[in-house]
Amino acid sequence: MKFATVQAGDETLYGIVTEEGFTALSPHFPQWSTLRDVIAADGLHILAQAANAHPVTHSTESFTYQIPVPNPEKIICVGVNFPDRNAEYKDGVEAPPNPSLFIRFPRSFTGHDQPLIRPPETPQLDYEGEIVIVIGKAGRRIPADTAYDHIAAISLSNEGTLRDWVRHAKFNVTQGKNWDQSGAIGPWLVPFTAAAQLDDIRLTTRVNGELRQEDRTARMIFSIRQQIAYISTFTTLVPGDIIITGTPTGAGARFDPPRFLKPGDVVEVEAEGIGILRNTVRDET
Numbered sequence: 154m155k156f157a158t159v160q161a162g163d164e165t166l167y168g169i170v171t172e173e174g175f176t177a178l179s180p181h182f183p184q185w186s187t188l189r190d191v192i193a194a195d196g197l198h199i200l201a202q203a204a205n206a207h208p209v210t211h212s213t214e215s216f217t218y219q220i221p222v223p224n225p226e227k228i229i230c231v232g233v234n235f236p237d238r239n240a241e242y243k244d245g246v247e248a249p250p251n252p253s254l255f256i257r258f259p260r261s262f263t264g265h266d267q268p269l270i271r272p273p274e275t276p277q278l279d280y281e282g283e284i285v286i287v288i289g290k291a292g293r294r295i296p297a298d299t300a301y302d303h304i305a306a307i308s309l310s311n312e313g314t315l316r317d318w319v320r321h322a323k324f325n326v327t328q329g330k331n332w333d334q335s336g337a338i339g340p341w342l343v344p345f346t347a348a349a350q351l352d353d354i355r356l357t358t359r360v361n362g363e364l365r366q367e368d369r370t371a372r373m374i375f376s377i378r379q380q381i382a383y384i385s386t387f388t389t390l391v392p393g394d395i396i397i398t399g400t401p402t403g404a405g406a407r408f409d410p411p412r413f414l415k416p417g418d419v420v421e422v423e424a425e426g427i428g429i430l431r432n433t434v435r436d437e438t
Contacts, residue, residue: 170341269337284398315329317329356423419431
């Protein structure tokens with residue numbers, strides 16, 4: 154089952170995506186304004202049951218995708234989380250004992266099949282394909298061995314980055330990671346029901362059909378279980394919170410010369426069991 158948030162005309166709707174199109178379910182559940190509310194009420198299975206009773210309401214061409222959870226309290230990103238990614242830094246330092254984290258704002262993401270925006274201040278828009286987890290059950294100091302119990306769904310992200318702006322200051326990357334519509338999340342949420350959906354799945358990123366990134370979640374320096382345990386030590390995770398779990402080696406900045414994104418490029422992030430997140434690129438107008 155694929156749960157999505159879409160824009161159809163002047164309406165924002167949530168529901169189910171199938172090969173036939175989109176089935177709007179939000180009109181039947183006025184108590185839940187967004188998928189975040191559905192997740193907080195542990196209602197994804199209720200939506201799944203309701204989908205069987207309702208026909209497709211929108212053809213594929215009649216709606217556009219938004220980020221699936223439109224108003225998360227927190228979007229927490231994990232950096233340098235694959236062995237080859239750590240080696241890219243060429244500083245001779247082994248993987249750190251704890252994950253590197255930073256925060257992104259919802260406005261910095263757009264939906265599936267929408268353009269990533271390259272701003273006039275810099276041409277260094279880069280791609281980073283990643284697995285997304287969405288928290289379904291609140292928790293603080295969550296043990297790693299029960300961390301999966303707190304996941305409601307999984308998705309994909311292109312954690313787009315303005316490379317020169319992440320180096321504007323000494324101790325942070327915030328300004329390079331939060332340009333409006335510089336990244337994407339989607340296309341949809343896939344309910345999380347089994348460890349096999351995350352433990353060892355293939356993640357790839359293609360630019361104009363060329364494979365640029367490829368790795369498996371089993372090779373993460375900090376597993377998704379560890380990420381949840383560590384993050385929940387210092388902050389309470391709540392339903393709808395998003396964790397973007399790390400990108401493999403192969404981003405554009407690591408080529409010589411760098412291969413940054415330009416208008417007209419098509420970037421596809423794909424993972425087994427989730428799907429393909431596709432975005433074009435255009436300049437800000």
